[in-house]
Amino acid sequence: MSIDRSYQASFNENNQEFVIAGKLRPQSEDEMRPLAEALTNSLAQVRGTFYLNVKRLARLNNVAFRAITNLVSQVCDTRPELKIEVVTSSVMGWSTRKFLPLAERLPNVTVNEYDNDFYPGQSFLEEGGFIPILRNQTKLTWRHERHLLPRHGLKPGMTVADICCGIGDFAVLVQKELKPSHILALDHSRTSLDYARKVAAEFGITDIEYVYGDASEMVIEDNQFDFVTCRHSLQIFDRPELILKELYRICKPGGRVYITNEKNSHCLGEPRGESIQWTYTEVAKLFADFKMDVELGPKSRRYLADAGFEDILVDSFMVTNGDGDPQDFANMIQAWENVFAGEMARDRGDSPEFIARFRQGFQDQIYAALHPKGYAGWPIWAASARKPT
Ligand SMILES: C[S@@+](CC[C@H](N)C(=O)[O-])C[C@H]1O[C@@H](n2cnc3c(N)ncnc32)[C@H](O)[C@@H]1O
Numbered sequence: 001m002s003i004d005r006s007y008q009a010s011f012n013e014n015n016q017e018f019v020i021a022g023k024l025r026p027q028s029e030d031e032m033r034p035l036a037e038a039l040t041n042s043l044a045q046v047r048g049t050f051y052l053n054v055k056r057l058a059r060l061n062n063v064a065f066r067a068i069t070n071l072v073s074q075v076c077d078t079r080p081e082l083k084i085e086v087v088t089s090s091v092m093g094w095s096t097r098k099f100l101p102l103a104e105r106l107p108n109v110t111v112n113e114y115d116n117d118f119y120p121g122q123s124f125l126e127e128g129g130f131i132p133i134l135r136n137q138t139k140l141t142w143r144h145e146r147h148l149l150p151r152h153g154l155k156p157g158m159t160v161a162d163i164c165c166g167i168g169d170f171a172v173l174v175q176k177e178l179k180p181s182h183i184l185a186l187d188h189s190r191t192s193l194d195y196a197r198k199v200a201a202e203f204g205i206t207d208i209e210y211v212y213g214d215a216s217e218m219v220i221e222d223n224q225f226d227f228v229t230c231r232h233s234l235q236i237f238d239r240p241e242l243i244l245k246e247l248y249r250i251c252k253p254g255g256r257v258y259i260t261n262e263k264n265s266h267c268l269g270e271p272r273g274e275s276i277q278w279t280y281t282e283v284a285k286l287f288a289d290f291k292m293d294v295e296l297g298p299k300s301r302r303y304l305a306d307a308g309f310e311d312i313l314v315d316s317f318m319v320t321n322g323d324g325d326p327q328d329f330a331n332m333i334q335a336w337e338n339v340f341a342g343e344m345a346r347d348r349g350d351s352p353e354f355i356a357r358f359r360q361g362f363q364d365q366i367y368a369a370l371h372p373k374g375y376a377g378w379p380i381w382a383a384s385a386r387k388p389t
Helices: 029-044 062-078 090-105 122-126 131-151 169-178 190-202 240-250 273-289 297-306 326-348 352-370
Strands: 007-012 017-024 049-053 057-060 083-088 109-113 159-163 182-187 208-212 225-231 251-262 268-270 310-320 375-386
Touching: 007 029, 017 029, 029 062, 057 090, 062 083, 062 090, 083 090, 090 109, 122 190, 122 326, 131 169, 131 190, 131 251, 131 310, 131 326, 131 375, 159 169, 159 240, 169 182, 169 190, 169 208, 169 225, 182 190, 190 208, 225 240, 240 251, 240 297, 251 297, 268 273, 268 352, 273 326, 273 352, 297 310, 297 375, 326 352, 326 375, 352 375
Parallel strands: 017 049, 017 057, 049 083, 083 109, 159 182, 159 225, 182 208, 225 251
Antiparallel strands: 007 017, 251 375, 268 375, 310 375
């Protein structure tokens, strides 16, 4: 019987990391020999810690698992000084459960589910506190983006992926108004995805594929989508270039990647402009303290160019209290205040005096938004670029 070759294995000497990805389903130990040899050779080259990366391993049958664990056990016996770290992912939830007993049995083996704690703002974004923020934001940005998206290349009939989709409302709007042939929406927050599926069901929308995943390590084949969107998310990940690399990879040659990001310190309002400006300068610093760059918007061109894209198009637009019902704008600011001056400021250890002044700027912007002669604004940068053919 032939070996199931739907897996890939490689060794990176610099990281001392052996990566197995794909589906590993041999029928006999014999079929495991090439992989076992590669693993043995790689182990022989390593001192200190050896990383066995199974983050993107979608399937592993018992024949393969036994062969790997036997090999690891033997190495632990003969080289007790060597540490072996198995790097799993919650996206492949079974892998952590499968490898953990090995770590319990062998003192020099550890299992690290890498995406449990993989970017500094994760707890704020994934645990549901952001849901009211996202709901209000998309409502306000859609009136601008529905016109911008076709200008950036989105056409009916295209295959679309919305990566870091949050509560999925953008995917619903794209599906309803811009008629893609297929849309996949991926996020790493189970809470947001549950919410997204519920909202889609309430609207009777069944053709959006919501997927749990890590945007920096997607289990999606190369060159799949005509149009890939990633909104307000490069700015909250501490290594945006990793996500961009993946957006590039899953985009078809000739397809486009569309990103939106903010520059929070440029949020504004009148009257009470000074207080508002102070608060938003502090918002940018607060996010920076959690390694998030909410000033990324104007850097979009550079990020896209560095990631290898061409034909870069950058637009900016200002969401304002004049766009629709000013109360919608006010609700968004209130949702920001609740999280930024609540949980986030508390976690950073800010003083009550700071928090009071910080909150005041949000309240002043709400005042500006609702004032009959007031103006309040939130600037966004929407950029897209083509993957070379
Ligand atoms: C600011 S929200 C934006 C959500 C949505 N795009 C929107 O505009 O409403 C950022 C989203 O990115 C998700 N996220 C952050 N890092 C991620 C990663 N590595 N993989 C997948 N999703 C991620 C968070 O769970 C969150 O839903």
